[in-house]
Amino acid sequence: MDFVFRQPATMNDRRYIPRKASCGRSTGQPGWAKGLRKLYDSVVEEPLPDSFEDLLKKLDQRGDGHP
Amino acid sequence: MAIPEKTAAPPVASDEFRTTLISVLPHLRAFARGLCGRPDMADDLVQETAIKAWAAMDRFTPGTNMRAWTFAILRNHYLSELRRNRRQVDYDPDVAERILFMEADQEAPLHLSDMEGALQKLSPERREALLLVGASGFTYEQAARICDCATGTMKSRVARARAELAAILDPGKEAEAVSHRSE
Numbered sequence: 378m379d380f381v382f383r384q385p386a387t388m389n390d391r392r393y394i395p396r397k398a399s400c401g402r403s404t405g406q407p408g409w410a411k412g413l414r415k416l417y418d419s420v421v422e423e424p425l426p427d428s429f430e431d432l433l434k435k436l437d438q439r440g441d442g443h444p
Numbered sequence: 445m446a447i448p449e450k451t452a453a454p455p456v457a458s459d460e461f462r463t464t465l466i467s468v469l470p471h472l473r474a475f476a477r478g479l480c481g482r483p484d485m486a487d488d489l490v491q492e493t494a495i496k497a498w499a500a501m502d503r504f505t506p507g508t509n510m511r512a513w514t515f516a517i518l519r520n521h522y523l524s525e526l527r528r529n530r531r532q533v534d535y536d537p538d539v540a541e542r543i544l545f546m547e548a549d550q551e552a553p554l555h556l557s558d559m560e561g562a563l564q565k566l567s568p569e570r571r572e573a574l575l576l577v578g579a580s581g582f583t584y585e586q587a588a589r590i591c592d593c594a595t596g597t598m599k600s601r602v603a604r605a606r607a608e609l610a611a612i613l614d615p616g617k618e619a620e621a622v623s624h625r626s627e
Contacts, residue, residue, distance in 0.1 A: 409613045410578060410606075412559045417579035419556065420474035429469060432491055433462070436498045 461501055464510045465494060471511055471580065472518055478575040479522050481564045489525070493518040512582065516590040519572060526568060562612040570605035577602045 472493055476486035496517050497504070504513060563571055569591075576587035577598070588598040 407610060409559070409562075409610055412613075413563075413574065413579050413609075416556055416559045416563075417474045417478060417575070420477045421470040423470070423473070425469055425473075426487060428487065428491070429494075432494060433466065436495070437462070 458501075458506075460506060461504065465497060465514070468511045468514050469494065472514055475515055475575055475580055476518055476522070478560075478563055478579065479519075479568070479572060481560055489518055489522055492521055496521065509586070511580075512586050512590055515576070515580070515582075516592075519590060523568065558613065562609055565612055566605055566608055570601050570608065573598055573601035574605040574609065578606070 472490045476489040497514050576582045584595050584598050588595040
C-alpha cells in the first residue's frame with residue numbers, strides 16, 4: 378500500500394519523468410523525436426542568408442549553373 | 445505551366461522552377477545542417493545543390509517532387525564530399541546553445557546542441573535516414589528512392605538510427621545502443 382501512496386505524483390503524469398528516450402513511447406513519439414523535428418524546423422524557419430539571393434541572381438543572369 | 449524552350453542563349457529558368465527551388469531551400473538547409481552539423485558547410489552544400497539543380501533543370505519534370513529531387517542531389521553531393529575529404533563533419537559544440545524545448549516538469553531540457561551532437565554520432569547512412577523520415581517527413585519509399593536503396597533497407601536504417609539516437613540521448617540505455625557503424 379505504501380507504493381500507492383508514494384507513486385501517484387508520477388504514475389499518472391509522464392511529465393515527471395525526466396528526458397528519456399522511452400518516456401513518450403506510449404504516444405508513439407518520444408521526446409527526442411520531437412526534438413529532432415524541432416531541430417529541423419528551427420533551421421527551416423531561419424531567414425535565408427543573403428548569399429542565396431545573390432546566388433539565384435547570378436544563376437538567373439548566366440543560366441548555365443556556373444555563377 | 446510549360447517550360448520555355450531553350451535557345452542558344454543562356455536558358456532562362458521558368459518562373460515555376462525558380463519559385464519551387466526557392467521554396468525548398470529552407471528544407472535543404474535543414475537537411476544539410478542535420479547531415480553535416482555545421483552551418484557553414486551546410487550552406488555550401490545547399491548552394492552547390494542549387495547550382496546542380498539549376499544546371500539539370502531540363503531533367504526535372506514539372507509537377508513532380510522538387511524537394512525529393514533536390515534532397516537526392518544534396519545527399520549525393522554530401523557523400524561525394526565525405527569520400528573526398530574523409531570525415532570533415534566535426535561537430536562544433538559552440539554552434540548553438542539554444543534550448544530546444546523544456547516541458548514543465550522535466551529535470552533537464554533537451555538542447556539543440558544535444559540533438560545536433562547526438563545526430564553526428566550516427567553513421568551517415570542512419571543520420572540521413574532519420575533526417576529524411578523522422579524530420580523531413582518523407583515516406584520510407586520516398587526516402588529509399590532519395591538514397592537509392594530498397595525500402596526495407598531504409599526501414600532498417602531508420603529503426604536502428606532511432607534506437608541508437610535514443611540510447612545516445614539517454615545514457616542509461618546506452619548499453620542497448622546498436623553500436624555498429626556500417627551496414
